[in-house]
Each structure stands twice: as structure tokens, then as C-alpha cells.
Amino acid sequence: MAGTSTAAQRAAATTTKWVYLFEEGSASMRALLGGKGAGCAEMTRAGLPVPPGFTITTEACNAYYTSDKRFPDGMWEQALDALRVIEQKTGKRLGDASNLLLVSVRSGAQFSMPGMMDTVLNLGLNDETVVGLARLTQNERFAQDAYRRFIQMYGRIVMGIEGRAFEDELDKAKERHSAAADTDLAADALQDVVKTFKQVVRRETGSDFPTDPMKQLELAIGAVFSSWMGERAVVYRDANKIPHNLGTAVNVQTMVFGNMGDDSGTGVAFTRNPETGERALYGDFLINAQGEDVVAGIRTPMPITELERILPAVYKEFTEITSRLERTYRDVQDVEFTVERGKLFMLQTRTGQRSGFAAVRIASDMVDEGLVTPDEAVQRVQPDHVVQLLMSRFNPAAKETAIREGRLLTTGISASPGAAVGRAVFDADRADELGTAGEKVVLVRPETSPDDVHGMIPAQGVLTSRGGKTSHASVVARGMGKPAVVGAETIVVDLKARAMRVGDRVINEDEIISIDGATGEVFVGEIPTIPPPPIEEQAELLRVLEWADERRRLQVWANADNPGDAQKARELGAQGVGLCRTEHMFMEEERLPVVQQMILAAPKANRLRVDTERLKKEMVEAHQAKRTELEAQLRDIEEQMAPARADYEEALGKLLPMQREDFKGILRAMEGLPVVIRLLDPPLHEFLPRHEDLLLEVAELRRTAPESSELAEKADLLTAVEAMREANPMLGLRGCRLGLMYPGINEMQVRAIMEAACALKREGVDARPEIMIPLIGHVNELNRVRGQLEQTAKKVMAEQSIQVDYKFGTMIEVPRAALTAGEIAETAEFFSFGTNDLTQMTFAFSRDDAEGKFLKRYTEEKILPANPFETVDRIGVGRLIRIAVEEGRQRKPDLEIGVCGEHGGDPASIEFFNEVGLDYVSCSPPGVPVARLAAAQAQLAGAYSTK
Ligand code: PEP
Ligand code: MG
Numbered sequence: 001m002a003g004t005s006t007a008a009q010r011a012a013a014t015t016t017k018w019v020y021l022f023e024e025g026s027a028s029m030r031a032l033l034g035g036k037g038a039g040c041a042e043m044t045r046a047g048l049p050v051p052p053g054f055t056i057t058t059e060a061c062n063a064y065y066t067s068d069k070r071f072p073d074g075m076w077e078q079a080l081d082a083l084r085v086i087e088q089k090t091g092k093r094l095g096d097a098s099n100l101l102l103v104s105v106r107s108g109a110q111f112s113m114p115g116m117m118d119t120v121l122n123l124g125l126n127d128e129t130v131v132g133l134a135r136l137t138q139n140e141r142f143a144q145d146a147y148r149r150f151i152q153m154y155g156r157i158v159m160g161i162e163g164r165a166f167e168d169e170l171d172k173a174k175e176r177h178s179a180a181a182d183t184d185l186a187a188d189a190l191q192d193v194v195k196t197f198k199q200v201v202r203r204e205t206g207s208d209f210p211t212d213p214m215k216q217l218e219l220a221i222g223a224v225f226s227s228w229m230g231e232r233a234v235v236y237r238d239a240n241k242i243p244h245n246l247g248t249a250v251n252v253q254t255m256v257f258g259n260m261g262d263d264s265g266t267g268v269a270f271t272r273n274p275e276t277g278e279r280a281l282y283g284d285f286l287i288n289a290q291g292e293d294v295v296a297g298i299r300t301p302m303p304i305t306e307l308e309r310i311l312p313a314v315y316k317e318f319t320e321i322t323s324r325l326e327r328t329y330r331d332v333q334d335v336e337f338t339v340e341r342g343k344l345f346m347l348q349t350r351t352g353q354r355s356g357f358a359a360v361r362i363a364s365d366m367v368d369e370g371l372v373t374p375d376e377a378v379q380r381v382q383p384d385h386v387v388q389l390l391m392s393r394f395n396p397a398a399k400e401t402a403i404r405e406g407r408l409l410t411t412g413i414s415a416s417p418g419a420a421v422g423r424a425v426f427d428a429d430r431a432d433e434l435g436t437a438g439e440k441v442v443l444v445r446p447e448t449s450p451d452d453v454h455g456m457i458p459a460q461g462v463l464t465s466r467g468g469k470t471s472h473a474s475v476v477a478r479g480m481g482k483p484a485v486v487g488a489e490t491i492v493v494d495l496k497a498r499a500m501r502v503g504d505r506v507i508n509e510d511e512i513i514s515i516d517g518a519t520g521e522v523f524v525g526e527i528p529t530i531p532p533p534p535i536e537e538q539a540e541l542l543r544v545l546e547w548a549d550e551r552r553r554l555q556v557w558a559n560a561d562n563p564g565d566a567q568k569a570r571e572l573g574a575q576g577v578g579l580c581r582t583e584h585m586f587m588e589e590e591r592l593p594v595v596q597q598m599i600l601a602a603p604k605a606n607r608l609r610v611d612t613e614r615l616k617k618e619m620v621e622a623h624q625a626k627r628t629e630l631e632a633q634l635r636d637i638e639e640q641m642a643p644a645r646a647d648y649e650e651a652l653g654k655l656l657p658m659q660r661e662d663f664k665g666i667l668r669a670m671e672g673l674p675v676v677i678r679l680l681d682p683p684l685h686e687f688l689p690r691h692e693d694l695l696l697e698v699a700e701l702r703r704t705a706p707e708s709s710e711l712a713e714k715a716d717l718l719t720a721v722e723a724m725r726e727a728n729p730m731l732g733l734r735g736c737r738l739g740l741m742y743p744g745i746n747e748m749q750v751r752a753i754m755e756a757a758c759a760l761k762r763e764g765v766d767a768r769p770e771i772m773i774p775l776i777g778h779v780n781e782l783n784r785v786r787g788q789l790e791q792t793a794k795k796v797m798a799e800q801s802i803q804v805d806y807k808f809g810t811m812i813e814v815p816r817a818a819l820t821a822g823e824i825a826e827t828a829e830f831f832s833f834g835t836n837d838l839t840q841m842t843f844a845f846s847r848d849d850a851e852g853k854f855l856k857r858y859t860e861e862k863i864l865p866a867n868p869f870e871t872v873d874r875i876g877v878g879r880l881i882r883i884a885v886e887e888g889r890q891r892k893p894d895l896e897i898g899v900c901g902e903h904g905g906d907p908a909s910i911e912f913f914n915e916v917g918l919d920y921v922s923c924s925p926p927g928v929p930v931a932r933l934a935a936a937q938a939q940l941a942g943a944y945s946t947k
Helices: 007-015 027-045 058-066 075-090 129-137 140-157 163-176 187-205 213-227 231-240 291-296 304-310 312-329 356-368 374-380 383-390 396-404 428-436 450-456 472-480 539-551 563-571 582-587 592-621 624-669 691-704 709-724 736-741 743-763 779-800 815-819 821-827 835-843 850-860 877-891 907-915 925-945
Strands: 019-021 053-056 103-109 119-123 248-254 265-270 282-287 333-340 343-351 408-411 413-416 419-425 441-445 461-464 484-486 492-494 499-502 505-508 512-516 521-524 555-559 577-581 674-678 768-773 807-812 830-833 896-899 920-923
Touching (some): 019 075, 027 053, 027 058, 027 103, 027 312, 027 343, 053 075, 058 213, 058 248, 075 213, 103 213, 119 213, 129 140, 140 163, 140 187, 140 213, 163 187, 213 248, 265 304, 304 312, 312 333, 312 343, 356 374, 356 383, 356 539, 383 925, 396 521, 413 472, 419 461, 441 450, 441 512, 450 582, 461 472, 461 512, 472 484, 472 925, 555 563, 563 624, 577 920, 582 592, 592 624, 592 709, 592 743, 624 674, 624 768, 674 807, 736 743, 736 779, 743 768, 768 779, 768 830, 779 807, 779 821, 807 821, 815 821, 815 835, 815 877, 821 830, 821 877, 830 877, 835 877, 877 896, 907 925, 920 925
Parallel strands (some): 419 441, 441 461, 461 484, 555 577, 555 920, 577 674, 768 807, 807 830, 830 896, 896 920
Antiparallel strands (some): 019 053, 103 248, 265 282, 265 333, 333 343, 408 521, 413 484, 492 499
16 A cells, blocks of 8 residues: 655655554544544543554544555554564563454544444454454454454455345354354354354455455555545534544554453443533443443443442542543543453543533533633534524434434424424314314425415424425424425325325324424424423523623524513513514404405506696696696596595504504513614515416306305406416515505505504603614615605604604515615615625525425535525625625714624524624514524634634
8 A cells, every 4th residue: 555656755755754642642632633532632641541552643644545445654663663663662562472462443523423434443453463353352252252352343345345245144153053153153163253254355355254354454545544534424413514524543552451350340421410511420331241242232231320339449449530520621521431351441531512501501510610711611502502402302212213213204404493293183263273272284285385384383294395494484483483395305295185195105194293493304294392491591601691691792693473472582682673574464464354345446556646747737837728637637536546545544553553563562571771673674565365376266267156246356356466476476566666656655664664653652661662674675665665654653653752762774585685785874874784685696596496306405415514594605695795794884883783694593603793793683483592592603713713
């Protein structure tokens, strides 16, 4: 495996240090030596009993890949030198049967990738040394078993032989020797197996099993390097966002044996309980066993505390070592150890993975113990831990069982965390009916729209086959704190048959399903859930969040559309409402008919307005005869259009008090804090029945009841819906364009906001409304709307004889708005980035379709590094945001700037928003605690990186 590089490269490579004895490394060399190597190095330096060994660096692994899978020059020689040192230290030699040294060859990357790469144990065994092992362990059976396991493991991992080939032979041997299990095979039977295994190697590879321990070592090192790019490892890194260019280190370490009698054993332990965080050793131990036995679960291990009774001296030493390790690393350690004939050996130490509960308890306790500072405690808790603490989740063991039983139906997009179980129900009305009656249901739809909301409210969770992270289902479910899986494209929802299909599997209405909104998994049948304790009972979490609050610069606001959500958000620490989507208030069942009335009348009523204004203008300039003619025309139009105008005004008149009460409730809940209320935004057809459904209904009525008044009504509705249809509604009559076309709607909403604020002020409540105009692309749009609305606001205040403070601002969600932010800031008192639309329009990716149709593949195949609807695209969309912040503040230094797109709750995006200097992020109410932590972490990361 010598390299074929140039002389200069060779010279450089030979001088590179590729291999470090454990005593030469330290904890700080994790990137170079990997977690395991750095851990063994640190323990060795600290004088702890670690079996001697050495680490080949991650750089060597990377060099191996760049030089066509050859060891870099000098590496092998350095490894041999290190081996010599180990041999001297242990007084044993690799390949020497009379003084046997066996080694393990283990992978170990910078970030833990448990079980994803390869390991070879007992390296150095061959026909001669196995005799030495039998003598050493005084156990012939063990030696033969270790040898056959070695050939099997080595054959599979290093020589690439299918595991099945060995297992088949083992099964045959068991049959021959009438053995029920592997453990029933006696020493001579195992010797037999060894022979057969060697034949398998010859048959499968055409060459003999390597008996030379040096050759074994060389090939094993190469195999561990290669396992870095093994499929399992690559998939794991993708899932955990670990870069592929880090490489793995290789640790070659003296084997010690825990199976040398009753004064030997092996175990794994955490320095604190990783489930609860309790400050007590936690782990398992097996007497007279090897590590594999613990992992394989063949024998039931005993709790680590039992060791105190069995080997008290070892236990004492072990507890001293583990508390020392905790003090050194100032964090919970997950250790592996072996006792060989009463002597303790530490094999590994690494930072222990922990549950959310454990994370906050450990962080809080360690501050009290003086081990970490509050800054560090805030950084030790991950945003995902906080999600875990506040959402229900499935019992992990039950979930695993369900997967084993083949009950995992499919995996969609994880849209809103939490676990939900219930009867699959395929329409919102039934979900509403059953849910309100106390039944547990999961609403399943192809996608949701505003008229499904009443079914979402009482449902346990929501599942859709289409849509992405910013689709209606995601946004609404997240706001409600309800689990949701969306875009599960393999599911075919058949609304007619009231069933869903995945392949040939059919789930009918009322069958129980379980969905995991944190992972996107959909299961058939019930999986028991674990509900979270109320936040006010989670003292450690509250303490960590308080520390976070003291450290963050970004404020955290919430997106809330009703008083209940606003109240909840405030309780969770929200410092304002960053987005109240008024259209969500239009969805309530009793309101929808009024909203529909308004929409259907709007075009006619407004045409009247435009026409009459034109005529009035013409009349001023016209001569008498012409004027009389125009007056007649005007009367005509007015008469014709009067019913539409009456309808429109009646509907607005009915909506006004409803909206006023909504706003009063929210403003009251957020007393003393800002509340950003956005005027109506979505395309109006979203409030009307679907065109396709209407077409079918009308066709059916034409057949069955051609004379009915129902047909006449539906046909009228169909005409209206058809008139409003747009090819690209997302780019159509929505946002501020609606208000410009139909000013009555905006006027009604502004009036409702101002009347609510005035009434509250009179009661002594400090209401702080901020009126927000959506989807501005040109400053003139904003100027025009502002002109209209200021008039209404002033009028209301005059009527009420009271003044209230209010702000008037806009969303920045169209690229042109971001690029012309300087101009826009002249009119706007605040900006709020609508990153959902801004992402949609910058990428030209439909936010409703892209994730299901192609984005998943894009991220899997690394065409994009991440889903831009989940984590803000810093380079593209982020650039627009930077421009808008910079130019907006240049024009108006005290411009208030926040973000209210779904990215406002995403920790990675929060880091970016902190960096670009926004004032606040606004996220769903249940997301507020997570955002508080993430904002503090962003601030701390920034502070440390500039030091
Ligand atoms: C946005 O576009 O980011 C936004 C908050 O508005 P909506 O999601 O309601 O379009
Ligand atoms: Mg938007």
C-alpha cells in the first residue's frame, strides 16, 4: 500500500506525524485523533489505567482517500514504531504465541457515529497464537470461539465476504453437533468451525485467510478507513449534518479480556443517569464476559452498582475515575471499561448523549456544583431537548416494536413536533364532530385549506399527503402546537372511498394510526405516548431559559391569531405578537358564510365604486346636456349595482364587530407589548368552495334537480368562483393588492383594530397595535394603502375622542421589496420579513408543492444543503435580508425589524437573524421557549467566535 505520489509529496508526507501514541495526544486534539483517540489520550495523560495503544489520525484517513486508497507515505512505518512501543510496554508481542499480544482496531471520528463504522477485535490470532490464547485464558473453548469470531468479523469487514456465508456454515456445524445455540458448541466443534470458515474465505476470495498478524493489521486499518465512506456511515452523517470530509481516526489498542473468570468482567456506564439526569452512576456490568456479550444481549447484565458488592476495590477505583473524568471534561461521560483478573482498564470515554430532561437537569446541577458557568449551561442544552420537554412523544420501546412489526407505513415531512394517535378521519366536519365529542382522531387530507381548520382544532394531529413545511397544514398545526406530518407523498388519500393507500396497504376510515410530527413517521395502530409535564413544573428548564433570557439580544415574539394563542405565547415568554394572520379569524364556522358573502359581492360593489368615481369626475367638466346624460348613467349603474353594494357593506358590517372583539382579546392578552396585525393576505378564492367540487355538484344537480333553487344558487356561485380563478394564485390578487382593489376590507379591518385599541385604552389597558401590509413589491403600493388607512385610523380616534399609539409597517416578502427597502422604509415604521414567501419567490419554488415533488430529492442528493423552507438560505435569501436591513436602517435608523416566516422558530436561522441584527424573531407559540434558547446560543456563539 505504499503511495505513488511525487517525490516532493512523499517528502512532505514522511515528515507528517500520522500516528500518535495515546500518551502523546490530549482531549483538545479531537479533530485529529477522533473522539475515541482523544479520550484514550486524555485518560492516559491523567494516569488512568488505559490499555496501551495508538491512534492513526483523521488526516491519514483523508490522505488515504486522496491517494487512491493507499496509506500516505510514512504512515505504516510510524504505526510499526508505535506498535514496538506498545510491545515494550506490555512485554508482549503481536504474533508471539508464548507471549501473546492481541489488539483491537477501531474507528473513531471527531463526532460520535455509534455503530456506523467498523471495528476488528482480537487481531493477531492465527493457528499458532490461538494456542497461546487458550493458555493465557486457560480456556480452550474461549480461544477457539474468539478465533472463529475473528475470522468471521475480519472476513466480513476486511475481506468483504457476505456475513451470510459464515452464518450458513455455523448453522450447519450446529446441526452436525446437535447444538441449539452458538454457546452450546464445544471447543473441538469450534475448531471445526474455524477450519470451515477458512475454507469459506478461500472459496469467496480465492486467497487464504491472512495468518501474518502484520498483514492482518495493515488490511484492517485500510478497512476501517474505508468504512468512513460505507453506506451506513454516509447516511448517518447526512442525517446528522456531519461533514463528509472529516475522516475517521483508527485506534489500535491492546486487547484486555473480561472473560478470564469471576474476577473479570466488562461494562458500560454513564457518570449520571442519561434519562433523568440524576447524579448517580448508571450502567451495566457483566461478570466473566467480553464487550460483545453486553451488546449482543445474550446474558442479562447487572446494574453497575452491583459491582460494589462483587468487586469492591474495583468499584471504588471506578467511581473515583469516573468522577475525575467528569471534572476533567466538565460534562457527563459515557465510559467503557473491562476488568481483567481484578485489574480495571478504561477503554473509552466520551460525552454522554442524554434526553431533554437529563440535559436541563445536568446543566442546572453542574452550575450549582461549580463545574460549568451559566453561559456553558445554556449551550449544553440543545433546542431539540427543549422540544422534547414540551411535546408529547412516543414511548421509544413501543415505537421500535412497531417498526419491527412492520407497522411503519411511511415517512413524510416532519412539520410540527409531537406524537398523535387517533382514528384516521378524512374530512374536517367528521373530525370536528368526533373530536368535539371527545374521540381521538387524526385528520388525514391530501392537503388542508382554511375550511379544514375547524377539523384540525379538536384533532390530535394532522397528516397530509402533499405540502411542505410552510404549507397551510404545517403553519396552522404548528401554531396550535399540534403534531403534523405533511407531504407524505407515498400516501394516496381517496376521499371518496374514505381510505388511504400506501402501495397495496389500505387504511380505512376509523382505523387507528399514530403519527410522529418530529420525525415524519406514520404508523398503523396505536403507539403509547408520553405526555410532557406542564412547563411551570419543569423548574430546571425554567432556570436554563432564564439564563438564556439574560444572554440574548434578539427578542422572541409569537405568531398568534387569537387571544388564547396570544395568552399561551405570553406565558411561554413571548415579548410581542409578530404576526396575527387575520384571515385565520375568518375561518370560524359561523363567519365563513359572511366572509363568502363579502367576497362574492366585492368585485361588483367595487366596479361600481370605480365607475361612479369616473362618472362623477366627468360630470364636473361636462356641459349641461352631457351632464344630464351622465347623471342618468350614474343612476342606472347605482341601481344595477345597489344590491351588490348592499351585500358587500352588510357583510363588512357584520364582520366589523367580530374582528373588533378578536383584536380586543389579543391586544388585551398582550397588554403593554406590541401586536403586529396583518391585513388580509391570501387569495380570496381560498375562502370559497373549490372550483372542482362546485363543477361536480352543479353537474349532478343539473341531472337530478334541474329546476331547483339550489342549482340556481350553486350555478351563480360557480360563475363567481370561475371569475375569480387565477392560474397562479400565489402571484395573483392577494396581499396588499386585495386592499387596493377592495379597500372596504382593509378599512373595516383598520377600523376594527383602532376601535378595539381605543376601547381598551379607555379601560386603561395599554394596547399597542402595529398594522402590517403584506406583499408589498413597490413603495407606491404601500403609500397608497397607507393614505387610505391613516384616514380611517384618524377618523376612528376622532369619533372615539381618544388617541392611541399605533404603528404602520410592512412585510418584506417579495424580492423587489427587499431590493428597494430604502424607499419603503420612508413610509414603513417597521419591517417584518415574510421568509416563507421570500423563499418561495427567490427560489421560484412553490411553497405548497416543492417539498413533496422535488425538494426532498434535492436535499438528499445535496443539490441543496438544506430545505430552504426550514432553514433560511443565507447566501441567496439571506443576502436579500441583509440588503433590506442595511438599506432600511440607513433610511430610518430606528426601524423595527423582525421576521415572522416559519424560519423565526428554526435555531439555525435564528443564528443568522441574530447575526444580521434583527430586533426579534416571531414563531409559533409552542416554539417560543426553543427560540429563547436558540437566540441566547446564537448570541453566545457570536461572542465566543469574535474573541
Ligand atoms: C411569510 O410569507 O413568511 C409569512 C409569514 O406569511 P404567510 O406565511 O402567511 O404567507
Ligand atoms: Mg407571506
